Amino acid sequence: MDDKKIEAPDITNVHSLLFGDNNEHITDAVRSEARSIVSDVISEAIHDRERKDQSLSQTIAPLMEDAIAKSIENNKASLISSLYPVVGGLVRKSVSVFFNSFLEKLNYLVEYSLTIKGLKWRIEAWREGIPFAQYMIKRSFVYRVEHVLLIHRPSGNLLMDVASEHSECADPALMSAMLTAIDDFVIDSFNAKDSILDTIKTQDLTLIIDSAPNAVLVAAVSGLPPSDLQQSITQRLEQIHAMFLNELVDYQGDNTPFHNVEPHLRSCLVSEATPSQQKKPVYGTLLASALAVLLIATFGYQSYSRQQQLDALTALTPPAGIHIEQAVWQGDSIALTLWRDPFSTSVEEWLTANGIPFEEIQLTETPYLSLSTEIVDAKIETLIAELMLTPKVSYQFDSGNLSLEGNLLAEEANTLASRLRSIPGVNQVDTNLLQLQAVNQIDDHQQRQWLFDSYLAKLAVANVDFAVESAELSPTMKGKLKNIAQSIIYLDKLAPDLNISFAVIIAGYSDSQGVSTQNQALSAARANHVKSQLVELGVRSELLHSVGIGEVPLAQVQDGSRKVLFSTMVMAQTATPPKAAVTKAKPL
């Protein structure tokens, strides 16, 4: 290669002849083919170079940025229209993310902390299986202002706060700042001039917000705040704002000057109690029983075997209508204090059935009215059975609401509904599904006859019991007598249309104890007494005939013989004198 270095004028001439003075013969030739040569290798070349030292992207990036910027500049409209749908969604998403996280925290602050002291209520709400707020509304308040915050408007700092009894917000300072921040965010986002937030609703509470230039007053209200509450909050804020204007303007983070605001804030803690909501004993008892269990747990280790017995007792789930208030060892026996609905299983029966010797228990029983579904249900069933309604009525009972179904006389339906309504725990009696009929409106003869017969049957099995050597009626028997009177009155109403005349024989009996003549008199007195009672209850006296039968000598009817029984004489009436007498009465 050394000879190439020899620069001879001839060679230079040849070179320039062949390649041109500046190699232009070659470059021209390549240039004319450049496009096709480069296009053959361009992709591969870019790829190789980029792999080698990444210089290509560094070189190209600024060019691309320029190009894109130019393109955007020149085609704004088309770019906006293609980006718009994406951006809209993005913005909405960002805003909702912000609000959700914000409100979530606010919710938490407000709801879960407001009632640390009101734990008792929370437990009760939990027992009832309803949200706390609902529980409060139901049990005690239509609404209640739980917490009032006075906030320094510019900074969002909390100046003063007061809470109602059983309410305590965990972090009013943080809540205040957050409320102010929300307000700032909203004002900015919606280009508003001034605060536009006036209420924020969380699951359990409503925040009523009122803003003045230097202060914000916030009331956290549970329940359903009345519409005029907002107005009274506004008025209160105006007063505070005017009175403390200098302090508000000069505020530097020191809350001492605002201690005097407290009475003003306290006056905002208003509430409206739910009318006539007396506290039902169930809840107290439930709580008491929970406490009793705790109490028992505390004293437990004194004696292991005693503890076991006590454990066995407290581990039992009492039947509906029984609530244990306390169970402790006292001397040699367990002192058991409980509340019991008279309709519930007897305590003896319950304990014996569970293998706990009843003799070892000192029982203190306080009667109360249970609202448990089972007990209310039992009461409904007994009442319906007691009324001995002619056509059968079925019912459904669900959380206080009772709905009746079946065929019933209008008169009966009214008594039934009003008596059912008087059962504690029955809030509503729905009679919409009842087919009501008035006795004298029943035009179907057969149906009337059927009704008549069923009342007769009812009367035939009716009886009234008396205590030994007495002609007086117990309250239960008086109730029974009411039903009997009602039956006779219906019979009386139905009879004319059926061309029937009838009479009721009231037969008094006595047992075989004592002197026979006295017993005769006693049985007559009993029958007479029943008669006069029936007349008092509206039965025509002409229909009633009382007789004293005297002693029933049979030994086996001893107990059952101190009573009055009813028989009915029924005659079919025709235009002509009666041909036949039908005795519908059950034999005595």
Place this chain on the structure above:
Amino acid sequence: MNTHKLCLIGPSAVGKTSLIRQFVEGIFSEKYLTSIGVKIDKKQVNTELGGVLFLIWDIEGTDQFCGFNPRYLNGASAYIVVVDQTQPSSIDDAIIIYQQAIAASNADVYLAINKNDLTSQVSEQQLESLTSLKFKRVISTSAKTGENVANLFTEIATSLLAKLS
């Protein structure tokens, strides 16, 4: 005890949220989740002069798409401008934010030059253009190592207390 509103402002991703998290909870995370709107935390700071309750407002980072909302500075006792020393553009953005902020609020301004656990990418000269502005104090921090984080907040608290007494 006095309550003070304290704001952190600055460009996106410089570490405002991380600084607050480090201060309030003592936690640092590499994960980046851009803030939207405001987030507020509360922390009590005890100094030789007494205690201060800070309500710390973490304000979304400002960039050319999302302007600075000066309303958030209302009533603030102090605010901290945060920049990222690994991100030279954050210095220029911070200068603009600073100007908007002082126009809206006359509270004390602090400068935190964050991410000091990483190598600086900012020239002396560029930094000078920022630090020459009227900051009550310029401090180099790391939300990751926690360096100077508590110091910064304590210093602000002390200064506020001194001002009141």
